[in-house]
Amino acid sequence: xxxxxxxxxxxxxxxxxxxxxxxxxxxxxxxxxxxxxxxxxxxxxxxxxxxxxxxxxxxxxxxxxxxxxxxxxxxxxxxxxxxxxxxxxxxxxxxxxxxxxxxxxxxxxxxxxxxxxxxxxxxxxxxxxxxxxxxxxxxxxxxxxxxxxxxxxxxxxxxxxxxxxxxxxxxxxxxxxxxxxxxxxxxxxxxxxxxxxxxxxxxxxxxxxxxxxxxxxxxxxxxxxxxxxxxxxxxxxxxxxxxxxxxxxxxxxxxxxxxxxxxxxxxxxxxxxxxxxxxxxxxxxxxxxxxxxxxxxxxxxxxxxxxxxxxxxxxxxxxxxxxxxxxxxxxxxxxxxxxxxxxxxxxxxxxxxxxxxxxxxxxxxxxxxxxxxxxxxxxxxxxxxxxxxxxxxxxxxxxxxxxxxxxxxxxxxxxxxxxxxxxxxxxxxxxxxxxxxxxxxxxxxxxxxxxxxxxxxxxxxxxxxxxxxxxxxxxxxxxxxxxxxxxxxxx
Ligand code: NAP
Numbered sequence: 001x002x003x004x005x006x007x008x009x010x011x012x013x014x015x016x017x018x019x020x021x022x023x024x025x026x027x028x029x030x031x032x033x034x035x036x037x038x039x040x041x042x043x044x045x046x047x048x049x050x051x052x053x054x055x056x057x058x059x060x061x062x063x064x065x066x067x068x069x070x071x072x073x074x075x076x077x078x079x080x081x082x083x084x085x086x087x088x089x090x091x092x093x094x095x096x097x098x099x100x101x102x103x104x105x106x107x108x109x110x111x112x113x114x115x116x117x118x119x120x121x122x123x124x125x126x127x128x129x130x131x132x133x134x135x136x137x138x139x140x141x142x143x144x145x146x147x148x149x150x151x152x153x154x155x156x157x158x159x160x161x162x163x164x165x166x167x168x169x170x171x172x173x174x175x176x177x178x179x180x181x182x183x184x185x186x187x188x189x190x191x192x193x194x195x196x197x198x199x200x201x202x203x204x205x206x207x208x209x210x211x212x213x214x215x216x217x218x219x220x221x222x223x224x225x226x227x228x229x230x231x232x233x234x235x236x237x238x239x240x241x242x243x244x245x246x247x248x249x250x251x252x253x254x255x256x257x258x259x260x261x262x263x264x265x266x267x268x269x270x271x272x273x274x275x276x277x278x279x280x281x282x283x284x285x286x287x288x289x290x291x292x293x294x295x296x297x298x299x300x301x302x303x304x305x306x307x308x309x310x311x312x313x314x315x316x317x318x319x320x321x322x323x324x325x326x327x328x329x330x331x332x333x334x335x336x337x338x339x340x341x342x343x344x345x346x347x348x349x350x351x352x353x354x355x356x357x358x359x360x361x362x363x364x365x366x367x368x369x370x371x372x373x374x375x376x377x378x379x380x381x382x383x384x385x386x387x388x389x390x391x392x393x394x395x396x397x398x399x400x401x402x403x404x405x406x407x408x409x410x411x412x413x414x415x416x417x418x419x420x421x422x423x424x425x426x427x428x429x430x431x432x433x434x435x436x437x438x439x440x441x442x443x444x445x446x447x448x449x450x451x452x453x454x455x456x457x458x459x460x461x462x463x464x465x466x467x468x469x470x471x472x473x474x475x476x477x478x479x480x481x482x483x484x485x486x487x488x489x490x491x
Contacts (some may be wrong), residue, residue, distance in 0.1 A: 001016040001017065001018060001019065001201070002016060002017050002018070002019055002168060002171040002199055002200070002201050003016045003017075003171070004071075004072060004171055004172040005072065005318065005319075006071055006072070006074075007071070007072060007073050007074030007075075007315055007316075007317060007318065007351065008074045008315045008351065009351075010319055010351060013071065013172075014172070019199055019200035019201055019202065019205055020198035020199055020200055020205055022204075022208045024198060025163075025198050025205065025208045025209050025212055026208075026212050026214075028163045028196035028197070028198050028212075029132055029134075029163055029196070029209070029212035029213070029214040029215050030212075030214050031191075031192060031193035031196055032131075032132035032161035032162070032163050032193045032194075032196050032214060032215075033131065033132055033161075033193070033214035034191070034193050035161045035190070035191040035192070035193030035194050036129070036131045036132055036160070036161055036193070036216075038191065039129075039159055039160070039161055039190065039191075039193075039194050040128070040129045040131075040159040040160075040490045041159075041489065041490050041491060042159060042190075043489060044098035044099065044101065044103060044104055044489075045098070045099070046188075047095075047098055047156060047157060047159060048094075048095035048096075048098040048099055049095075049188060050156060050184070050185070050188050050190065050194075051091045051092065051094050051095040051098070051153060051156060051157060052091070052092055052095045053184045053187065053188055054091050054148055054153075054156075054181060054184050055087075055088040055089075055091040055092050055095075057180050057181070057183070057184050058084060058087060058088050058091075058143075058148060058177075058180070059084075059088055061180060062081070062084055064176075065084065065143075065173065065176065065177065066080045066081055066084060068172060068173045068176060069083075069142040069143065069170060069173050072142065072169070072170040072171070072172060072173050073139075073140075073142050073169070073170055073173075073317050074314060074315045074316075074317065074351075075142070075278060075314075075317075076314070079278060080142070080143070083141060083142070083143045083144050084143050086143070086144050086441065087143040087144050087148060087149060089441060090144070090149070090150055090153050090441050091148065091153045093153075093441055093464060094153045094154060094156075094157035094464065094467065095157075097157065097443075097464045097467065098157055103127070103157060103158065103159075103467060103471070104126070104127070104487060104488030104489055105488060106124050106125060106126045106487065106488040107124070107125040108122070108123075108124050108125075108484075109122065109123045109124075109125075110122055111478070121477050121478045122477070122478050122479070123475050123476070123477055124475070124476040124479055124483075124484060125473055125474070125475050125476075126473070126474055126476060126488045126490075127471035127472065127473055127474070127488070128471065128472050128473075128474050128490050129158045129159035129160045129470060129471060129472075129490065130158075130160055130216040130217045130242070130470050130471070130472055131160060131161075131214075131215075131216030131217070132160065132161045132162070132163055132214055132215050132216050133151075133155040133160045133161070133162050133163070133215070133216065133217045133218070133219055133470060134162075134163050134165065134209045134210060134212070134215045134217070134218045134219070135151045135152055135155065135162050135163065135164045135165065135218075135219045136165050136167075136206065136218070136219065136220040136221060136222060136226075136230070137149065137164065137165065137166055137167040137174065137221070138167060138221040138222050138283075139167045139169035139170065139222075139281075139317050139318065139321065140278070140281040140282065140283070140317060141221075142167075142170045142173055142174075143177075145221045146166070146167060146170070146173075146174060146177070147164050147166060147174050147177040147178050147181065147197070148177055148181055149221075150441070150461060150462055150466055151219035151221065151244075151461060151466070152164060152181075152195075154219075154461075154466035154467045154469065154470060155219065155470050156194070156195075157467050158467045158469075158470035158471050159470075159490070160216070160217070160470045161193050161194045161195065161196070162194075162195055162196070163196040163197070163198060163209060163212075163215065164178060164195070164196070164197050164198070165198050165199070165200070165205065165206055165209055166178065166197060166198070166199045168199070168200065168201035169317050169318045169320075169321070171199060171201075174197075174199065175197070175199065178195075178197035181195045181197075182195055182197070203229075206226070206230055207230070207233055210230050210233045210234050210237070210241075210243075211233060211237060213238075213239075215241060216241055217241050217242045217243075217244065217469070217470060218230065218234050218241065218242070218243045218244065218245075219244045219461065219469065220243065220244065220245040220246065220455075221245075221246045221283075221461065222245075222246075222247070223247065223248055223376070224247045224248045224373075224374065224452055227245035227246075227247040227455060228245070228247070228452075228455075230243065230245070231243040231245050231455050242456070242469070243455055243456075244454075244455065244456050244459055244461065244469050245454060245455035245456070246283070246402075246447065246448065246453075246454055246461045247283075247452055247453060247454060247455070248283060248374035248376060248452075248453075249283050249284065249287075249374060249400075249401045249402035249403070249449065249452075249453045250287035250288050250372065250373070250374050250398060250401060251284055251285060251286045251287055251288070251401055251402060251403045251404070251405070251436050252286070252287075252288040252289075252290060252394065252395060252398055252401060252404050252405070253271065253286040253288070253289050253290070253404075253405040253407065253435075253436070254290040254391055254404070254405065254406050254407065254419065254423075255267065255289065255290065255291050255292070255297075255300060255407050255408065256292070256406065256407060256408030256409055256416075256419070257292055257296065257408060258408035258409070258410065258411065259407035259408030260291075260292070260296040260297060260299075260300055260408070261296065261408075262408070264296065264299060264300045264303060265303045267300070267407060268300055268303035268304035268306075268307050269303075269307045270435060271286065271289065271304055271307075271435065272304060272307035272308040272310075272311055273307075273311070273435075274286055274435035274436075274437050275308065275355060275357075275378050275379075275380050276308070276311040276312075276313045276355055276378045277437050278314075278437075279313035279314050279315070279316050279317075279352070279353070279377060279378055280313060280355070280376070280377040280378030280379065281316065281317055281321070281376060281377060282437045283402055284402055284403055284436040284437050284438070284439060285376075285378075285380075285436075285437055286380060286405065286435065286436060286437075287374060287375065287379070287380050287381065288365075288372075288380065288381055288383055288394070288398065289304070289380055289381070289382045289383065290362070290383045290385050290391050290394055291382055291383070291384055291385070292384070292385055292386075293384050293385065293386045297384065301341065301359065301382055301384075304357075304382070305341040305342060305357055308341075308342060308355050308357050309342050309343060309355075311355060311378075312352065312354070313352060313353060313354075313355060313377070313378045314352055315351035315352045316351055316352070316353065316377060319351065321376065321377070322351055322353060322377075324376060325353055325375060325376060325377035325379070326353065328373075328374075328375030328376070328377070328379065329353075329356045329375060329377075329379055331370060332356065332358060332371070332375065332379070332381075333356075335358075335368070335370070335371070337360055337361075337364040337367075337368060337371075338358040338359070338360050338371070338381070339358055339359045339360070340356075340357075340358045341357040341358055341359055341382065342354070342355065342356065342357050353377060353378065354378075355378035355379065356375075356378070356379040356380075357379070357380055357381075357382065358381055358382070359381070359382040359383075359384060360381055360382070360383055360384070361383070361384050361386075362383050362384065362385045362386065362390035362391070362393065362394050363390075365381065365383045365394060365397070366393055366394065366397045372397060372398060388415045388418060388419065391419060391422075392418055392419065392422045395419075395422040395423060395425075395426050396422060396425075396426065398426055399426060399450065399451070399452070400426055400427075400449050400450030400451045400452050400453045400454070400457070401426055401427045401428075401449050401450075401453050402427065402428055402429065402436070402447060402448070402449045402453045402454075403427050403428070403429045403430070403431060403436035403449075404423035404424075404426060404427040404429075404430050404431070405430075405431040405432075405434075405435065405436055406419055406420065406423055406430065406431070406432055407432075407433070409432060410432070425450075426449070426450060427449050427450075427453075428446045428447060428448040428449035428453065428454070428457070428460065429445075429446050429447065429449075439462045440463075441462060441463055441464075442463055442464070443463060443464045443465065444463065445460060445462050445463025445464075445465070446460045446463070446465070447460050447461050447462035447463065448460045448461060456469070
């Protein structure tokens with residue numbers, strides 16, 4: 001059963017309702033499959049119009065949706081209004097990409113008479129939508145990574161129907177947003193199968209959706225545990241399908257000597273703010289802060305810990321997420337190699353935790369796998385490095401991250417080159433200033449990274465390249481004129 005819960009109090013609101021059954025899920029996937037060919041053959045203008053209408057509908061319902069999101073997530077009105085802005089911007093942005101023609105762009109190699117390898121037929125490479133996409137919303141972005149978030153926008157832009165699985169941490173918002181989307185789809189004269197919605201608070205619902213024979217690909221945003229479990233289900237189907245999983249990440253941030261020498265206190269305060277932003281419930285929250293050994297590093301760590309001690313994160317998204325945070329912190333507290341950096345003060349209330357920060361040497365960090373796992377919330381480790389070798393080894397140990405931040409790499413030096421190389425080898429996005437929380441929606445954006453940050457390191461779930469995940473290249477050989485005249489629009 002599903003139940004709307006007030007995030008700040010843990011109180012239930014309204015009556016409970018049933019989760020989707022396996023029959024519901026199969027029916028949703030089948031409806032999407034029935035709509036798939038027709039939707040794939042729509043023009044860029046038609047899909048752009050759908051995306052703009054979805055953005056307009058969100059905008060028209062802003063006050064209600066934001067209030068509901070605030071009730072179910074406790075993230076606060078300024079953040080949620082900003083997130084809604086980003087979500088409508090994203091929908092309209094994909095409409096702009098459709099208008100620019102890149103999604104249907106073809107590569108056309110003219111025929112050359114004569115024997116191979118020089119002689120060849122005419123080859124026209126186009127891209128075909130994969131078909132129905134199962135879309136798993138995350139709990140921590142009730143708009144931008146939820147029902148009408150980036151994955152849905154990208155799949156619809158590509159010409160794929162979507163079957164969204166709403167997240168049980170904001171169930172009422174999910175179903176209201178889904179109803180809005182279904183109304184827009186109907187008003188655009190498109191079949192209901194273009195946008196389908198299922199809901200559940202149990203693992204079985206997600207598994208049934210990934211197993212539904214009509215589903216052609218999965219876009220997942222969520223935990224490492226959930227993502228790897230569902231990736232296995234996708235891979236073990238009789239017909240395995242692509243699984244695009246954007247998972248948790250520990251986002252190393254390296255404070256290099258040049259940064260320490262410049263504005264250490266300001267950076268420390270900025271970092272503390274980033275770790276507490278949204279109660280640390282960001283996949284891009286910095287979880288590992290690498291600081292050089294020595295007095296300048298000591299002063300930074302002192303200033304950082306003082307700034308963090310003074311902050312109080314707000315209530316977490318749900319009792320379940322709070323319990324997982326507490327479990328992660330308890331494991332760190334029990335570690336003999338960690339030196340706590342904050343005074344133990346009691347949590348403000350049952351849902352709003354205190355931040356956690358501890359220090360460890362690079363050698364111990366590298367030796368203990370449990371320290372390399374994400375603790376989702378306002379918790380981080382300061383890793384003290386004795387050398388550039390140490391810092392590079394820490395990055396290689398992390399292995400895969402959505403981001404790596406390098407503060408103080410402005411000069412072109414052999415050490416900085418090594419660090420930039422190591423950072424780029426393990427992260428989807430390398431920052432040279434600012435904090436990693438906050439992911440701009442642009443054509444150049446890369447939100448992914450080597451495993452365990454993502455199951456598909458060569459793709460992005462944020463930015464306009466996200467559409468590429470749902471398009472499969474097809475080469476047409478000596479295609480007749482009527483096929484070529486479609487200019488990449490599938491028939
Ligand atoms: P989550 O608990 O993994 O939930 C995501 C979805 O997966 C939910 O629909 C959940 O449904 C389902 N699920 C989880 N485990 C499952 C399993 N074993 N089998 C089938 N379905 C399963 O994650 P979350 O609480 O939404 O988000 C927190 C995590 O997401 C953090 O680790 C954060 O870093 C990560 N995140 C990553 C990104 C990114 O872009 N990389 C963005 C946002 C968040 P049920 O709850 O019904 O099981």
